[in-house]
Amino acid sequence: MSLSDSPPLSPELFDFPPGRLWLAHCKDGPMPRSALAGMQEILQQELRPWEMNWERDFLGTCQALRDAGAQLLDADVSDISITQCTTTGLEAIAFGMPWQPGDEVLIPRDEFPSNRLPWMALSARGVVCREVTLWDGQEALPPRVPTVAVDPEQRLMDAIGPRTRIVAVSWIRYQDGIRLDVQRLGQACRERGVHLVVDGIQGAGTTLASLAGVSAFASGGHKGLLGPQGQGLLWTSPELRALLMPSGTWLAAPSAFSQSGVQEAPLVPWATDGRRLEPGSPSIVNCRALAASLTMLLGAGIGRIEDHVRALQQQLLDALKDDPFWQTDAARVRCLVDHRRTGPTLCFHYDDEQAQAVTRLLALGEREGITASTRDGFLRIAFHGWHDAADVRRTAAWMARI
Ligand SMILES: Cc1ncc(COP(=O)(O)O)c(C=O)c1O
Incomplete structure (x- = not known):
């Protein structure tokens, strides 16, 4: 599967400041600007119910x-x-x-x-x-x-x-x-x-x-x-x-x-x-x-978003396949992806001894504008329709710094 030149959702539809990489819609998705505009319209009417x-x-x-x-x-x-x-x-x-x-x-x-x-x-x-x-x-x-x-x-x-x-x-x-x-x-x-x-x-x-x-x-x-x-x-x-x-x-x-x-x-x-x-x-x-x-x-098409996310996931898994820390679990996750056992979030497992390193990685990410999340011993990387190949390369480079 190849990555289309432009993602199904333009990042311009959102309020991302330069350098902000949000990999955590599994926690909280960013609203598009159009949603805020809709809210403002209604709030204006709440102000003037007549x-x-x-x-x-x-x-x-x-x-x-x-x-x-x-x-x-x-x-x-x-x-x-x-x-x-x-x-x-x-x-x-x-x-x-x-x-x-x-x-x-x-x-x-x-x-x-x-x-x-x-x-x-x-x-x-x-x-x-x-x-x-x-x-x-x-x-x-x-x-x-x-x-x-x-x-x-x-x-x-x-x-x-x-x-x-x-x-x-x-x-x-x-x-x-x-x-x-x-x-x-x-x-x-x-x-x-x-x-x-x-x-x-x-x-x-x-x-x-x-x-x-x-x-x-x-x-x-x-x-x-x-x-x-x-x-x-x-x-x-x-x-x-x-x-x-x-x-x-x-x-x-x-x-x-x-x-x-x-x-x-x-x-x-x-x-x-x-x-x-x-x-x-x-x-x-x-x-x-x-x-x-x-x-x-x-408007973007959920099927198109799904295909795009899967292509991004494949690209990340390719990038991690020789990484000394992530390669073993990346192989497990790749099998899950190939068998459609996953959705938009890739969940990489780490054990108790690795937990401190993951915590440091998250903190490093936050300092550089990258947000991912963890739950129950898994690092969750959630791609959506606005991410692109450069985002994947940045994610892989960040994960490799663990
Ligand atoms: C599987 C699942 N269900 C539900 C929720 C949230 O529930 P609610 O929409 O009631 O806040 C979450 C949030 O993390 C979730 O991961």
Whole structure:
């Protein structure tokens, strides 16, 4: 795969000062300037509400975000809900399901708390949340590092039991970067009458999603989607959504509300579309910003961004193949990349004895304007659509100085 001359996203769309190399959208993505401009427009209207148009600026802003979310996921817009973040999307499902005591949720071991705590909280309702070990040695101390030989989907399928109602997974894991084949897992779940719920935040915006077999996909907007903190999206299948208790208020029962002040009494039906899971007034400032970020990403093409990121990753792995410190793990990571077991983030493992050197490397990077991040013994290098070959060379040269 060759690198195109110009990246799918121009760096000029962002506010990068000269020399700033941000390799950490897996932690927090930079918003484009267009998102700030959108926010400013809404803030201006908040300052002068007499200039705000209800249909255009409030309902229209929400709908524009739902529309962009549907395009991103190649989904029907009626299945999109506006949420605050990944966690609130997952909570709408966890807290909305008609559980029976003894029902079970399966999650992988070592999930990010967003996809762990909402399910754990269900113990108060008699629901068991079981953590599944995805490969031999994942639970060991120190844990065994995943290789291309792992088969996490099979481990999860094998763990499904008669009381399992939901399997909830990260599409791409935040610490080791392993990508799950949610289509394969989703199909197996469907065959067993189980819903697959996906925390998609580590891949959304950089990786083409397929929802076949999936029942729900939740993502905050502040990583690869390049939106502001505190704005997310949820996609639910109509079948799952019909089971869920409506979790919203007046946007979730939209015909109950009228601008004339006359509210329908006593009971009006909840919306059956994604608004069913939306709360009252959203932050339209954030909605406008995330919609602008999505518009930019969709204009560039998620498939193009994905290919570009993979080409950058290959280039970095080439550069590290003879590096005395990184070469062994770079070979492991290359196999994962070649087998599509990764998303936008390359996660290089280091052991306890190497941890101080990695800490010094991060500090050196910060002094020179390079930001990467670490989690659980992995150095995470996250490329996106604006990075180019020169960024990769700089990343490799910096990593070699460990
Ligand atoms: C896998 C995963 N899920 C969720 C989140 C964030 O959750 P939220 O959008 O609820 O803040 C992160 C952040 O690091 C993450 O890595």
